[in-house]
Amino acid sequence: xxxxxxxxxxxxxxxxxxxxxxxxxxxxxxxxxxxxxxxxxxxxxxxxxxxxxxxxxxxxxxxxxxxxxxxxxxxxxxxxxxxxxxxxxxxxxxxxxxxxxxxxxxxxxxxxxxxxxxxxxxxxxxxxxxxxxxxxxxxxxxxxxxxxxxxxxxxxxxxxxxxxxxxxxxxxxxxxxxxxxxxxxxxxxxxxxxxxxxxxxxxxxxxxxxxxxxxxxxxxxxxxxxxxxxxxxxxxxxxxxxxxxxxxxxxxxxxxxxxxxxxxxxxxxxxxxxxxxxxxxxxxxxxxxxxxxxxxxxxxxxxxxxxxxxxxxxxxxxxxxxxxxxxxxxxxxxxxxxxxxxxxxxxxxxxxxxxxxxxxxxxxxxxxxxxx
Ligand SMILES: [Zn+2]
Numbered sequence: 569x570x571x572x573x574x575x576x577x578x579x580x581x582x583x584x585x586x587x588x589x590x591x592x593x594x595x596x597x598x599x600x601x602x603x604x605x606x607x608x609x610x611x612x613x614x615x616x617x618x619x620x621x622x623x624x625x626x627x628x629x630x631x632x633x634x635x636x637x638x639x640x641x642x643x644x645x646x647x648x649x650x651x652x653x654x655x656x657x658x659x660x661x662x663x664x665x666x667x668x669x670x671x672x673x674x675x676x677x678x679x680x681x682x683x684x685x686x687x688x689x690x691x692x693x694x695x696x697x698x699x700x701x702x703x704x705x706x707x708x709x710x711x712x713x714x715x716x717x718x719x720x721x722x723x724x725x726x727x728x729x730x731x732x733x734x735x736x737x738x739x740x741x742x743x744x745x746x747x748x749x750x751x752x753x754x755x756x757x758x759x760x761x762x763x764x765x766x767x768x769x770x771x772x773x774x775x776x777x778x779x780x781x782x783x784x785x786x787x788x789x790x791x792x793x794x795x796x797x798x799x800x801x802x803x804x805x806x807x808x809x810x811x812x813x814x815x816x817x818x819x820x821x822x823x824x825x826x827x828x829x830x831x832x833x834x835x836x837x838x839x840x841x842x843x844x845x846x847x848x849x850x851x852x853x854x855x856x857x858x859x860x861x862x863x864x865x866x867x868x869x870x871x872x873x874x875x876x877x878x879x880x881x882x883x884x885x886x887x888x889x890x891x892x893x894x895x896x897x898x899x900x901x902x903x904x905x906x907x908x909x910x911x912x913x914x915x916x917x918x919x920x921x922x923x924x925x926x927x928x929x930x931x932x933x934x935x936x937x938x939x940x
Contacts, residue, residue: 569594569613574602575914577615581607582938585914606938616912618659618666630906632656633663636857637864637905639836641846664856667863669913671713674898675866676734681705683742683815684712684732685826686751688720689833691840693848700840700858701728702833704826705735706744707815708895709871711829711862716855725750729758740778742803742811744821747785752801755781780808782821796822829865836861867893867903 571592576584583591583606595603600613612620618633619626632645642660646653683706691698701724702714713731717724725748738761745751759779762771780803787795798821800808812819834840837857839848848854870889878886893899917939920931927935 569597569600569602571602574613575616575912576604576607576609577611577912577915578604578607578609579915581609582918582934583607584918585916586938587914614910618662618909622659626906626910629659630909633659633860633909634864634905636660636663637836637860639838639841641838643846660860661853661856663909664858664860666909666911666913668856668859670908670911671859671863671866673913674893675710675712675896676731677898678737679735679896680737680739681712681732681735681741682707682739683744683811684736685744685823686725686728686732687746687823687826687830688724688748689830689840690720691716691848691854693839693851693854698848698851698854699724700833700854701725702826702829702858702862703728703732704829705892705896706825708892709825709829709874710735710892710896711866714855714858714862716851716858718851720748722750722754725754726758729754733758738776740780740807740811741776742780742782742808742815742821744782744784744823744826746823747783747799751783752781755779756802778807779803780811782808784821784823832865833858833861836865863908864905865892867891867899867908868905870902871895 571594572588574592575587576592578584581604583589583604591605592602593605595601595610601610602613603610614620614626619629622629635645642653642656645651645656684703685706686701686703688699688701691700696718698716698718699720700714700716703712704710705712712735713728715724715727715731743751743755756775759776760773761776763774764771781801783799783801785797785799786793787797808821809819812821834842837854838844838846839854839857868891870891874890874892874895876888876890878888880886889902891902894902920927920935920939
């Protein structure tokens, strides 16, 4: 047990979410519990992870969730291991919600994206169709997030672009999308910053500079692609060529990377397999499965095109595997699925209680020690 690797989960604790600051010590080796010196609360080792209050061992649950993240049907796990299907479904739900928190905490941080490709998948479920829109950073192959909705409309695209905005620094950025009309207006609405002038009223919103949008529309004949039309909806040809040159090998705009990612998701989420019989009942299940597969893809699965070559002394090649999260600088190693499921997402920093008058000496001390 290492107190420097855990953090306090008490929402009322001033030291909440702080790791390695000396406020945590071991409370019980037998029960594997820690205690926080600041708030005096004890908590178990697995709090904040997928394994909190589960009766099955963590290694076993990890194996089952790994199977689920690689498209093993729940019915197969039930038949092979004799576990109740509701238990397996609850693990999948827990893992999906946990991965969503990890994704929002680690991936949705501002970074220079260069080029983003976005696309939607049509998903058949029991009683209808839902749409799953996703976005990818081309240079690092990082999955930036996805949204599930009953309609393929402007609201779906706006929610997706808002996720991309959380991942983006204000740098030149190229969007390559399909021909859906909603993209241009959604990008123009979301990528704006308020300009505060000190006057009363809502500040004026100014769009980010150097945002380019290219829409790639394929022409089909007898279900075969016979031509591709590229429309520059925003930006100049020169800006687009510069960003394409910076982020990919070819000079033509395309959406091949996000379509390849769609293929990965289709092969790893059993409900997305075409003409399959494992249809979903609820769109929440699809969202949870999407976050599980997307986070495993980002952190745990080495990407072949990201690997780096190392020349040894005898001039032979040694390939170093790399994941999208490593290429983006989020981590320095390939995570195991257990590491991902055990990652404790810290709570946002504590805020002193609001009341009239000057804050007390004790509150000032706590704020100085733990918030600043
Ligand atoms: Zn505490």
